[in-house]
Amino acid sequence: MDHETREALIRLITPIADDEWIVGHRGSEWLGLAPELEEDLAFSSIHQDEMGHALYLYELLHDLGEPDPDALVYARPVASWRNACFVEAANGDWAATVVRRYFYEMFDRLRLEALAHVDFTPLAHGLKKIQREEAFHLKHFALWMEMLAQGGDEARRRVIDAVAAVWPTLSDLFDWGLRDDVQAQLGLPPALALKDAWVREVRAQFQDWQLPWPGEIPTTMEHNGRAGRHTPALDDILTTMRAVRVIAPESAW
Amino acid sequence: MSQGEYPVYEVFGQKDRLAFHTHVGSIRAANPEMALQMAREAFFRRETVVDIWVVPQDAIYSAAQEPAYLPQIGEDKKYRLPSGYDNAPHWKRFKARAMSIEEVAEEMTGKRG
Structure with missing residues (x-):
């Protein structure tokens, strides 16, 4: 593999791994707090999956010449993280969590489909398993959306408020974080196509659930996680995540 | 809801x-x-x-709510127990290696015939 291809693959995989890791971490914050016992189990299990996907991708990055997964997670400066700001934001209430997770899962499904065009065997191998698990995650959060949207006045109001609140923060999710020529070279669709597909899918489901459509997704954002311009929320996550590591760097887990 | x-x-x-x-x-x-x-x-x-x-x-309709529905199989109903047939090994083999039902029948009748 030539240097250029390796660099392109590292740039492609890092945002995906970081998204999954941060989603997993935010998910772990609900442990013991989810609205029901059954959901507590399901929610934890789903976020364990996400962390598993992240680990697989971090190991791929390590094989491509990046530091090992522990170093990537515990020692990387904030500005080198490439997850979308959308996934690093604080959870909010259960409706806001469901909305965020549904939006992310729909995006993730479309991203995984797009990644099938990338000619890199170890990635394709991992994607198969990841795709199976993600299909379940999407169904789970779509069902929650449906239940909340049609579950009475308060649930419905909370969903609509949550949609309105996260809507302006969506756009960096669709950014591949790659130069256009590199993106085309890897066989990936442009960010715009990914976003259009997402809008089509989500809009159709919003219609089924009789949720008002919030309109165009704003494109101007002060922050862009794919370029390393994060919100303070990522600092909070990393500080919590690294707390033990900072106190006792050599401790065994 | x-x-x-x-x-x-x-x-x-x-x-x-x-x-x-x-x-x-x-x-x-x-x-x-x-x-x-x-x-x-x-x-x-x-x-x-x-x-x-x-x-x-x-x-689910549960018999435990109406004890009269619960069977009491005692010694006096021995005639209902299917003794004398020895099909279990055939079924075990059927399960273990996906034989067709015809093959099972053949095997059983073959042994008896």
């Missing part, structure tokens, strides 16, 4: 296509689809199953 507690669903898993659905426990869920999702996460995270059933608990 009305307020209050979710209904209880009894959960059954089928380990392979030839196995019976086996009761594994129960969960609460808002609707059957969510019950299936919760059942998967609560009971089948670490094992493979080819099918999961969820059954609303109130759809």
